[in-house]
Amino acid sequence: NAGVTQTPKFRILKIGQSMTLQCTQDMNHNYMYWYRQDPGMGLKLIYYSVGAGITDKGEVPNGYNVSRSTTEDFPLRLELAAPSQTSVYFCASTTLPGVDSPLHFGNGTRLTVT
Amino acid sequence: DAKTTQPTSMDCAEGRAANLPCNHSTISGNEYVYWYRQIHSQGPQYIIHGLKNNETNEMASLIITEDRKSSTLILPHATLRDTAVYYCIVRVFRGYGQNFVFGPGTRLSVLP
Numbered sequence: 001n002a003g004v005t006q007t008p009k010f011r012i013l014k015i016g017q018s019m020t021l022q023c024t025q026d027m028n029h030n031y032m033y034w035y036r037q038d039p040g041m042g043l044k045l046i047y048y049s050v051g052a053g054i055t056d057k058g059e060v061p062n063g064y065n066v067s068r069s070t071t072e073d074f075p076l077r078l079e080l081a082a083p084s085q086t087s088v089y090f091c092a093s094t095t096l097p098g099v100d101s102p103l104h105f106g107n108g109t110r111l112t113v114t
Numbered sequence: 115d116a117k118t119t120q121p122t123s124m125d126c127a128e129g130r131a132a133n134l135p136c137n138h139s140t141i142s143g144n145e146y147v148y149w150y151r152q153i154h155s156q157g158p159q160y161i162i163h164g165l166k167n168n169e170t171n172e173m174a175s176l177i178i179t180e181d182r183k184s185s186t187l188i189l190p191h192a193t194l195r196d197t198a199v200y201y202c203i204v205r206v207f208r209g210y211g212q213n214f215v216f217g218p219g220t221r222l223s224v225l226p
Contacts, residue, residue: 004157033214037155042201042216042218043158043216044216045213045214045215090158092158092214102163103150103160106157
Protein backbone atom coordinates (compact mmCIF):
# COMPACT_ATOMS: atom_id res chain seq x y z
CA ASN A 1 0.00 0.00 0.00
CA ALA A 2 1.88 3.08 -1.26
CA GLY A 3 -0.22 5.82 0.43
CA VAL A 4 0.92 9.30 -0.62
CA THR A 5 3.86 9.41 -3.03
CA GLN A 6 5.82 12.55 -3.83
CA THR A 7 8.40 13.07 -6.55
CA PRO A 8 11.12 14.19 -6.81
CA LYS A 9 12.69 13.84 -3.35
CA PHE A 10 15.24 16.57 -3.98
CA ARG A 11 15.57 19.35 -6.54
CA ILE A 12 17.79 22.36 -7.11
CA LEU A 13 16.39 25.17 -9.26
CA LYS A 14 17.88 28.37 -10.54
CA ILE A 15 15.98 31.61 -9.99
CA GLY A 16 13.28 32.04 -12.62
CA GLN A 17 13.06 28.36 -13.56
CA SER A 18 9.80 26.44 -13.37
CA MET A 19 8.96 22.99 -12.11
CA THR A 20 6.11 20.76 -11.04
CA LEU A 21 6.10 18.81 -7.81
CA GLN A 22 4.18 15.61 -8.23
CA CYS A 23 1.85 14.05 -5.67
CA THR A 24 -0.30 10.96 -6.06
CA GLN A 25 -2.33 8.90 -3.59
CA ASP A 26 -3.87 5.47 -3.95
CA MET A 27 -6.36 5.64 -1.08
CA ASN A 28 -9.23 7.22 -3.08
CA HIS A 29 -9.13 10.28 -0.82
CA ASN A 30 -11.09 13.33 -1.90
CA TYR A 31 -9.17 15.90 0.12
CA MET A 32 -5.58 16.70 -0.82
CA TYR A 33 -3.21 19.37 0.50
CA TRP A 34 0.11 21.01 -0.21
CA TYR A 35 2.18 22.33 2.71
CA ARG A 36 5.57 23.94 2.88
CA GLN A 37 7.91 23.77 5.85
CA ASP A 38 10.73 26.23 6.30
CA PRO A 39 13.68 25.28 8.55
CA GLY A 40 12.69 25.08 12.22
CA MET A 41 9.11 26.07 11.50
CA GLY A 42 5.72 24.39 11.39
CA LEU A 43 3.81 23.56 8.22
CA LYS A 44 2.00 26.24 6.23
CA LEU A 45 -0.86 25.40 3.88
CA ILE A 46 -0.31 26.45 0.26
CA TYR A 47 -3.33 25.00 -1.57
CA TYR A 48 -5.89 22.32 -1.00
CA SER A 49 -8.47 20.44 -3.04
CA VAL A 50 -11.76 18.89 -1.98
CA GLY A 51 -12.13 16.78 -5.11
CA ALA A 52 -11.35 16.56 -8.80
CA GLY A 53 -11.77 19.97 -10.42
CA ILE A 54 -12.02 21.89 -7.12
CA THR A 55 -9.09 23.72 -5.55
CA ASP A 56 -8.71 26.59 -3.10
CA LYS A 57 -5.98 28.77 -1.66
CA GLY A 58 -4.43 28.20 1.70
CA GLU A 59 -2.32 30.48 3.86
CA VAL A 60 0.63 31.05 1.47
CA PRO A 61 -0.52 30.53 -2.17
CA ASN A 62 1.51 33.27 -3.90
CA GLY A 63 3.98 31.93 -6.45
CA TYR A 64 2.25 28.57 -6.79
CA ASN A 65 -0.49 26.98 -8.86
CA VAL A 66 -2.32 23.68 -8.58
CA SER A 67 -4.68 21.54 -10.58
CA ARG A 68 -6.75 18.48 -9.76
CA SER A 69 -7.84 16.64 -12.87
CA THR A 70 -8.12 13.24 -11.16
CA THR A 71 -8.81 12.00 -7.65
CA GLU A 72 -5.34 10.49 -7.42
CA ASP A 73 -3.10 13.37 -8.53
CA PHE A 74 -2.53 16.85 -7.14
CA PRO A 75 0.54 18.50 -8.74
CA LEU A 76 2.01 21.78 -7.45
CA ARG A 77 3.47 24.16 -10.03
CA LEU A 78 6.16 26.78 -9.42
CA GLU A 79 6.26 29.14 -12.39
CA LEU A 80 9.13 31.52 -11.58
CA ALA A 81 11.21 30.07 -8.79
CA ALA A 82 12.48 32.49 -6.16
CA PRO A 83 14.91 31.94 -3.25
CA SER A 84 12.00 32.45 -0.84
CA GLN A 85 10.53 29.20 -2.16
CA THR A 86 13.43 27.19 -0.81
CA SER A 87 11.65 24.81 1.53
CA VAL A 88 10.46 21.26 2.10
CA TYR A 89 7.11 20.59 0.45
CA PHE A 90 4.68 18.01 1.79
CA CYS A 91 1.60 16.63 0.12
CA ALA A 92 -1.17 15.08 2.22
CA SER A 93 -4.60 13.54 1.78
CA THR A 94 -7.62 12.56 3.82
CA THR A 95 -10.97 10.96 3.21
CA LEU A 96 -14.49 12.32 3.10
CA PRO A 97 -17.02 12.42 4.73
CA GLY A 98 -16.49 12.89 8.43
CA VAL A 99 -14.07 14.92 10.42
CA ASP A 100 -12.37 12.19 12.39
CA SER A 101 -10.10 11.06 9.60
CA PRO A 102 -6.37 11.79 9.85
CA LEU A 103 -4.14 13.37 7.23
CA HIS A 104 -1.74 11.02 5.51
CA PHE A 105 1.51 12.67 4.47
CA GLY A 106 4.07 11.94 1.81
CA ASN A 107 7.78 12.03 2.61
CA GLY A 108 8.33 15.44 1.08
CA THR A 109 10.27 17.19 -1.67
CA ARG A 110 13.27 19.23 -0.59
CA LEU A 111 13.61 22.21 -2.96
CA THR A 112 16.51 24.64 -3.11
CA VAL A 113 16.35 27.76 -5.30
CA THR A 114 19.67 29.47 -5.96
CA ASP B 115 -9.83 29.87 14.03
CA ALA B 116 -8.93 27.76 17.00
CA LYS B 117 -5.23 28.09 17.78
CA THR B 118 -3.04 25.82 19.85
CA THR B 119 -0.25 26.64 22.27
CA GLN B 120 2.49 24.15 23.10
CA PRO B 121 5.80 24.38 24.96
CA THR B 122 8.73 24.86 22.63
CA SER B 123 10.72 21.91 23.96
CA MET B 124 10.67 19.14 26.56
CA ASP B 125 13.01 16.43 27.79
CA CYS B 126 12.03 12.97 28.99
CA ALA B 127 14.09 10.09 30.38
CA GLU B 128 14.02 6.88 28.37
CA GLY B 129 11.46 4.43 29.75
CA ARG B 130 9.48 7.11 31.55
CA ALA B 131 6.15 8.55 30.45
CA ALA B 132 6.28 11.64 28.28
CA ASN B 133 3.40 14.06 28.89
CA LEU B 134 3.02 16.72 26.21
CA PRO B 135 0.52 19.50 26.97
CA CYS B 136 -1.50 21.60 24.53
CA ASN B 137 -3.83 24.54 25.10
CA HIS B 138 -6.71 25.16 22.68
CA SER B 139 -8.96 27.51 24.62
CA THR B 140 -10.90 28.74 21.56
CA ILE B 141 -11.82 25.30 20.25
CA SER B 142 -15.36 24.92 18.93
CA GLY B 143 -17.72 22.16 19.91
CA ASN B 144 -17.32 20.15 16.71
CA GLU B 145 -13.56 20.54 16.24
CA TYR B 146 -11.30 17.55 16.82
CA VAL B 147 -7.87 17.63 18.44
CA TYR B 148 -5.20 15.77 16.48
CA TRP B 149 -1.63 14.89 17.36
CA TYR B 150 1.13 14.30 14.84
CA ARG B 151 4.88 13.93 15.13
CA GLN B 152 7.73 14.60 12.75
CA ILE B 153 11.01 12.78 12.99
CA HIS B 154 13.90 14.67 11.36
CA SER B 155 12.50 15.99 8.06
CA GLN B 156 10.20 13.10 7.29
CA GLY B 157 6.51 13.63 6.61
CA PRO B 158 4.41 14.14 9.75
CA GLN B 159 3.12 10.92 11.23
CA TYR B 160 -0.40 10.62 12.66
CA ILE B 161 -0.53 9.59 16.33
CA ILE B 162 -4.04 9.98 17.73
CA HIS B 163 -7.10 12.24 17.74
CA GLY B 164 -10.18 12.90 19.86
CA LEU B 165 -13.26 15.07 20.33
CA LYS B 166 -14.39 14.85 23.97
CA ASN B 167 -13.44 11.50 25.42
CA ASN B 168 -10.00 10.24 26.30
CA GLU B 169 -8.51 8.04 23.62
CA THR B 170 -5.84 5.34 23.58
CA ASN B 171 -4.15 3.42 20.79
CA GLU B 172 -0.98 1.41 20.38
CA MET B 173 1.17 4.52 20.21
CA ALA B 174 -0.23 6.90 22.83
CA SER B 175 -3.05 8.15 25.02
CA LEU B 176 -4.90 11.44 24.63
CA ILE B 177 -6.43 13.13 27.66
CA ILE B 178 -8.87 15.97 26.91
CA THR B 179 -10.12 18.17 29.76
CA GLU B 180 -13.84 18.33 30.38
CA ASP B 181 -14.06 21.92 29.11
CA ARG B 182 -11.98 20.87 26.04
CA LYS B 183 -9.69 23.85 26.44
CA SER B 184 -6.57 21.73 26.79
CA SER B 185 -5.27 18.24 26.18
CA THR B 186 -2.26 16.07 26.98
CA LEU B 187 -0.57 13.49 24.81
CA ILE B 188 0.97 10.67 26.82
CA LEU B 189 3.69 8.37 25.49
CA PRO B 190 3.65 5.72 28.25
CA HIS B 191 7.20 4.40 27.92
CA ALA B 192 9.28 6.81 25.86
CA THR B 193 12.14 5.42 23.77
CA LEU B 194 14.96 7.17 21.95
CA ARG B 195 13.00 6.70 18.74
CA ASP B 196 10.26 8.94 20.13
CA THR B 197 12.57 11.96 19.85
CA ALA B 198 10.68 14.20 17.44
CA VAL B 199 8.64 17.38 17.06
CA TYR B 200 5.07 16.84 18.25
CA TYR B 201 2.24 18.89 16.81
CA CYS B 202 -1.10 19.49 18.47
CA ILE B 203 -3.66 20.50 15.86
CA VAL B 204 -7.27 21.60 15.92
CA ARG B 205 -9.08 20.69 12.74
CA VAL B 206 -10.53 23.88 11.30
CA PHE B 207 -13.65 24.07 9.17
CA ARG B 208 -13.78 26.59 6.34
CA GLY B 209 -16.85 26.06 4.21
CA TYR B 210 -16.46 22.59 2.81
CA GLY B 211 -12.72 22.66 3.25
CA GLN B 212 -11.40 20.74 6.26
CA ASN B 213 -8.00 22.20 7.01
CA PHE B 214 -5.37 21.28 9.53
CA VAL B 215 -3.50 24.25 11.02
CA PHE B 216 0.01 23.36 12.20
CA GLY B 217 1.84 25.41 14.83
CA PRO B 218 5.57 25.16 15.62
CA GLY B 219 5.05 22.13 17.89
CA THR B 220 7.01 20.77 20.86
CA ARG B 221 10.47 19.33 20.35
CA LEU B 222 10.67 16.25 22.58
CA SER B 223 14.10 14.90 23.40
CA VAL B 224 14.18 11.44 24.97
CA LEU B 225 17.40 11.11 26.94
CA PRO B 226 19.21 7.81 27.68
